[in-house]
Amino acid sequence: MRILIAEDEERLAARIAEGLRDQGMAVDVSHDGDDALYKVDVAGAYDVLVLDRDLPGTSGDEVCRRLSGRADAPMVLMLTAMAGTDDRIDGLTLGADDYLGKPFSFPELVLRVRALARRGRSHAPLLTRGDLTVDTLRRAVHRAGRPVALTAKEFALLQVLLSADGAVLSQEQLLERAWDEHADPFTNTVRVTVNRLRRKLGAPDLIETVVGAGYRIAP
Numbered sequence: 001m002r003i004l005i006a007e008d009e010e011r012l013a014a015r016i017a018e019g020l021r022d023q024g025m026a027v028d029v030s031h032d033g034d035d036a037l038y039k040v041d042v043a044g045a046y047d048v049l050v051l052d053r054d055l056p057g058t059s060g061d062e063v064c065r066r067l068s069g070r071a072d073a074p075m076v077l078m079l080t081a082m083a084g085t086d087d088r089i090d091g092l093t094l095g096a097d098d099y100l101g102k103p104f105s106f107p108e109l110v111l112r113v114r115a116l117a118r119r120g121r122s123h124a125p126l127l128t129r130g131d132l133t134v135d136t137l138r139r140a141v142h143r144a145g146r147p148v149a150l151t152a153k154e155f156a157l158l159q160v161l162l163s164a165d166g167a168v169l170s171q172e173q174l175l176e177r178a179w180d181e182h183a184d185p186f187t188n189t190v191r192v193t194v195n196r197l198r199r200k201l202g203a204p205d206l207i208e209t210v211v212g213a214g215y216r217i218a219p
Contacts, residue, residue: 001025005027006035019110028180034058049063053091081102154197
């Protein structure tokens with residue numbers, strides 16, 4: 001799950017990003033509306049945009065208006081101090097998919113982000129393949145009934161592979177979906193994480209390497 005936070009309060013943006021990364025999400029940050037639009041246009045793979053209305057440059061309202069109706073646009077959660085009823089109506093009218101006022105409860109923010117991601121890109125709450133079960137809401141993994149402890153990045157990678165439903169994903173696609181914009185495209189981090197994940201999931205191996213193409217969950 002990949003998230004873009006557009007928030008000009010840098011410390012708040014950093015805290016939100018850190019918290020969402022701890023939940024296994026890949027998170028990028030913009031501090032103005034122009035950069036947020038640029039990243040959406042260039043990356044094109046965000047599930048949710050957490051958007052402050054009062055952004056420098058292009059305002060949050062204008063960002064929302066420009067993205068509204070675009071087929072490749074992320075779901076938009078407006079997160080703003082303008083939390084009155086009229087403000088909420090205005091935001092939703094602009095095209096926001098959800099609206100949360102500041103101050104806010106971080107667990108509620110996480111729940112809303114996950115709910116929007118499921119609506120936008122059909123992230124199922126329960127993913128299964130053979131004797132593997134992944135509860136994306138509780139971030140719990142079981143193989144043949146035994147719990148499997150995964151790091152946040154291992155969980156994110158497994159969720160991306162399972163959600164692809166057997167399709168082959170290249171290293172670049174996995175970096176795009178499970179890591180953030182600072183990931184080095186020339187690193188071996190995908191291979192290393194896949195190997196760790198394989199060891200933890202045990203036999204028989206669920207992750208196939210497709211030579212020259214990438215990885216997929218075995219049929």
